[in-house]
Amino acid sequence: MLSRTSFFDGTIYKNALRRRWLLGLGYAAALTFRLMTRANIGMDLYRYANMYYPERIESIIQEGLTSVLPMLFAVAMVMAAVGWLYRSRSCAFAASLPLKRQAVFCSDLLGGLTLLLAAPVAAAGLTALLEGTGYGTGMGLLWWLGVTELMTVAYYGFAAFCAVLTGHWLALPALYFILLYAAAALEASVRRILQFLIFGLGNQRWILSFLSPAYYLKNRAYAFIETWTDWQNGIPVDWRVTFHGWPTVIAYAAAGLLFGLAAVLLLRRRRMECAGDVAAEPWLRPVFRIGAAVAASLSVGLLTLQTVFGYSGYSTAAASFSRSMILLLMMLIGAFLGWFCAEMLLRKTVKVFDRSWAGFGILAAVIGALVLGFELDVFGVERAVPDLARVDHAEVSCYSSNVYLTTFSQPENIAAVEELHRHVAASKRIFERENRTSFSGGTLEITYYDQNGVVMTRTWTAPGGALAWASRGNAWESGIWASDGNGVWGTQNPALKELEDLMNTAEARAQRNVPTQGLELNALTANFGSIVLRESTLDGYSNYTTIRELAPDEIADLTCNALLPDLRDTTMGYAKLMPEGQITYPVGNVSFYVSFGSFGENGIEDLWWYLDTTVTPDAARTIAWLEKHGIHMDADAMVTRIDEDVMP
Amino acid sequence: MNAIELKGVTKTFDGFKALDKLDLTVPKGAVYGLVGPNGAGKTTAIRHMTGMLRPDAGKVLLLEEPVYENVSVKERVACIPDEPWFFSGASTRDMMEFYREIYPRFDQGRYEKLRSAFPLDELRPIRRLSRGMRKQSAFWLALALRPEVLILDEPVDGLDPVMRRQVWSLVMGDVAENGTSVLVSSHNLRELEDVCDHIGILQRGRCLLEKSVDDLQETTVKFALALPEGAALPEGLDILHESAAGRLRTLILRGREEELTEKLQSAQPLFLEAQPLTLEEIFIYEMGGADYAVKDILL
Incomplete structure (x- = not known):
């Protein structure tokens, strides 16, 4: 029958405190050192310059989020607290005591946890004592304390869980750190290899990284500072620091x-004779073997991508079949090494080649099937296009920048996006012939959304040269391949023409160019502005630039009576594809950049609006305004002739 | 009542059967010698008795109760393993203070009295003591627990002869005064001969033989005899061993001395004498023909 004393014994607890206080003290000292240095608390500059309050608080919280100390000391303390599990002699000693084994285990762990939880309190208290609690320090320390204590609990519990999975004291920290980073590492590795094998897979949303708290907290949780500044004297008058990481940190502590708890349950059924073994439970042995083989396979695969193929990721690789087979071979070699090394550790001998081949054979077959399946698109990932009826809207981004991101909601445009998708996917072999795997050239990314969020994202990176463009007449007319990969120039690529057409649909142009409401009002009150005129060569590069300053009444007239009406009618703002494969919006031989704003009382320019676009023959009101102000444009050739007295 | 009872205990480690349906019984108040060569399963059996290991099959009872995770039983049991384990840096005093709080039966007075028997610096970290002194420290602490069952694994390894005698004297004192049951494991039979009243022989995870020493000695007799020319040994003798030097023959016979003497007299021997048998001889002749490594437990 279980009772309170089945899980706790005061003597063991006190013994744990007495024997491990030094580790707790070390933790407190390390935390204090970090607080006093990393967070810059001790610097007078921060003490007396009140504008740094929020930064100080943010810095202290960030220290709590990014510090590896809770992670390191948690496993060190667990190793010290329940290290008796790993030696048969100490195991026998603990088992012979007139106590339930979980009472020894829990009491030892609680003793260690007490010391670990006391350390941050001591560190925060000492810091407050030395530095005071003013200037935001007190608030920052309280937040830091909360984060550090919760993460200490999180790491400690996880370390205890790892402790019962293994029977070897060296295997415990190895398992602990591997598992802590396994999710993020696995996701990154699999993603990178799939990007190599699957044409167009591109970057996907991280879905497992939250299982790697150290990685997740460092990259995803942060404190956010809001500051309100008195512009009269440039000094912040109010500030607020918001920390959005509490739910995450609390969830980690609960986990x-x-x-x-799981550790205690596992301990109750632990076979004490496993002391000294790598895997404490029989069911862990195949898990360990498979895990080691998969990890080694992915690692060798990644190494091959980076060293043999120079593939760094973040782009579509369009790997040829032969390259994929080389990758497969290397992954199988990695799996072989991982499998049999794991077997050696489990059996504590190097003579492991007499058996285990069947298991390895099955694993190798699975790896081979997956690699081949993805390379040959057996699973249809490359060809998959979402059901048109389910797509709410689609985003098209060129040159991997949101600056050029366009959202399409009209059904005919979404259908055009899908058609573009199909054509690009069908161009896989052309991309493969280029045989490039590194990021160069242009990138096209399409993301489909349904009512619930992301449906699918596909990204294609054109290898350098494959996406070269040439303009014929009006530049937005068509795009062509510079080369088909065999030195044949001028091969037509309908996919790229479709992309350009998409970018020049009314929906895209309106979204891209039509400014927000209230611009007219701003234009009426602007007191500085200018036009920058550029004449460009056919390849889109500017070779001539002139600037004309605008008077306030000219700003209002140009904006309200010419530019905005033309933009709203979508008679301006066409896009064309550039030789590098990126898309650019000032289309045509003459483009201009217009901007206006207002001078603040301190004389600083406050830019309110700017437009960088091409004057097209359809933009009648803008052309008329320019003509009226001495800038003459040939509507056919779109070249400028500027009256000499117009420009300064 | 039995102090220790193992019934059909089987334990396998990675396919290796360390205990194979082991049956073993230590009567209450007995001093039981568990003998067997290295690898016979003695330590594994002891680890079952102390509750460290859970058997794959069978039962392990101490003081008539299952010992595994049984706090009330473990309170009454003390064990000194081959290599006793102590907290790192702990002195004998530290360990005493720990045991005093853990074991309800810990006898502080007994601990103080035993100080004179063990000439140790009780404040010195035990890991800095010699192997023999660590063993003394373990005995000091174990005897202060006032155990009902004392389990000793190779207990006097590392002790000098004087200390061996001292330790056995203390243990036997407990047996005599308190009825303590003792199980002593050893791979050396001669060491146990003087102290044990019961013997069990372990080989390959099985108990080959388990008897009281009295039984063994009463039922195995060595005779030296010389028969007249042409005379034969009577029928129906259970001869464990026979050797001859000239006309003088040495017989090791299974049976009671009086009955065997009567039987041999019927052959009208010229000379007949029953001679005392050592445990060593008994085991040699009991086990010698059975393809067991008996020599391993006699050396």
């Missing part, structure tokens, strides 16, 4: 407690 830590659950892991601790």
Whole structure:
């Protein structure tokens, strides 16, 4: 029958405190050192310059989020607290005591946890004592304390869980760190290899990284500072620091407690004779073997991508079949090494080649099937296009920048996006012939959304040269391949023409160019502005630039009576594809950049609006305004002739 | 009542059967010698008795109760393993203070009395003591627990002869005064001969033989005899061993001395004498023909 004393014994607890206080002290000292240095608390500059309050608080919280100390000391303390599990002699000693084994385990762990939880309190208290609690320090320390304590619980519980999975003291920290980073590492590795194999897979949303708290907290949780500044004297008058990471940190701590509970349950059925073994439970042995083989396979695969093929990721690779087979071979070699090294550790001998081949054979077959399946698109990932009826809207982004991101909601345009998708996917072999794997050239990314969020994202990176463009007449007319990969120039690529057409649909132009409401009002009150005129060569590069300053009444007239009406009618703002494969919006031989704003009382320019576009023959009101002000444009050739007295 | 009872205990480690349906019984108040060569399964059996290991099959009872995770039983049991384990840096005093709080039966007075028997610096970290002194420290602490069952694994390894005698004297004192049951494991039979009243022989995870020493000695007799020319040994003798030097023959016979003497007299021997048998001889002749590595437990 279980009772309170089945899980706790005061003597063991006190013994744990007495024997491990030094580790707790070390933790407190390390935390204090970090607080006093990394967070810059001790610097007088920060003490007396009140404008740094929020930064100080943010810095202290960030220290709590990014510090590896809770992670390191948690596993160190667990190793010290329940290290008796790993030696048969100490195991026998603990088992012979007139206590339930979980009472010894829990009491030892609680003793260690007490010391670990006391350390941040001591560190925060000492810091407050030395530095005071003013200037935002007190608030920052409280937040830091909360984050650090919760993450200490999280890591400690997880370390305790790892402790019962293994029977070897060296295997514990190895397992702990591997598992802590396994999710993020696995996701990154698989993603990178799939990007190599699957044409167009591109970057996908991270879905497992939250399982790697150290990685997740460092990259996803942060404190956010809002500051309100008195512009009269440039000094912040109010500020607020918001930390959005509490739910995450609390969830991690709760997970830590659950892991601790699982550790106790596992301990109750632990076979004590496993002391000294890598895997403490029989069912862990195949898991360990497979895990090691998969990890080694992915690692060798990644190494091959980076060293043999020079593939760094972040782009579509369009790997040829032969390259994919080289990758497969290397991954199988990695799996072989991982599998049999794991077997050596499990069996504590190097003579492991007498058996285990069947298991390895099955794993190798699975890896081979997956690599081949993805390379040959057996699973249809490359060809997959979402059901048109389910797509709410689609985003098209060129040159991997949101600056050129366009959202399409009209059904005919979404259908055009899907058609573009199909054509690009069908161009896989052309991309493969280029045989490039590194990021160069242009990138096209399409993301489909349904009512619930992201449906699918596909990204294609054109290898350098493959996406070269040439303009014929009006530049937006068509795009062509510079080369088909065999030195044949001028091959037509309908996919790229479709892309350009998409960018020049009314929906895209309106979205891209039509400014927000209230611009007219701003234009009426602007007191500085200018036009920058550029004449460009056919390849889109500017070779001549002139600037004309605008008077306030000219700003209002040009904006309200010419530019805005033309933009709203979508008679301006066409896009064309550039030789590098990127898309650019000032289309045509003459483009101009117009901007206006107002001078603040301190004389600083406050830019309110700017437009960088091409004057097209359809933009009648703008052309008329320019003509009226001495800038003459040939509507056919779109070249400028500027009256000499117009420009300064 | 039995102090220790193992019934059909089987334990396998990675396919290796360390205990194979082991049956073993230590009567209450007995001093039981568990003998067997290295690898016979003695330590594994002891680890079952102390509750460290859970058997794959069978039962392990101490003081008539299952010992595994049984706090009330473990309170009454003390064990000194081959290599005793102590907290790192702990002195004998530290360990005493720990045991005093953990074991309800810990006898502080007994601990103080035993100080004179063990000439140790009780404040010195145990890991800095010699192997023999660590063993003394373990005995000091174990005897202060006032255990009902004392389990000793190779207990006097590392002790000098004087200390061996001292330790056995203390243990036997407990047996005599308190009825303590003792199980002593050893791979050396001669060491156990003087102290054990019961013997069990372990080989390959099985108990080959388990008897009281009295039984063994009463039922195995060595005779030296010389028969007249042409005379034969009587029928129906259970001869464990026979050797001859000239006309003088040495027989090791299974049976009671009086009955065997009567039987041999019927052959009208010229000379007949029953001679005392050592445990060593008994085991040699009991086990010698059975393809067991008996020599391993006699050396």
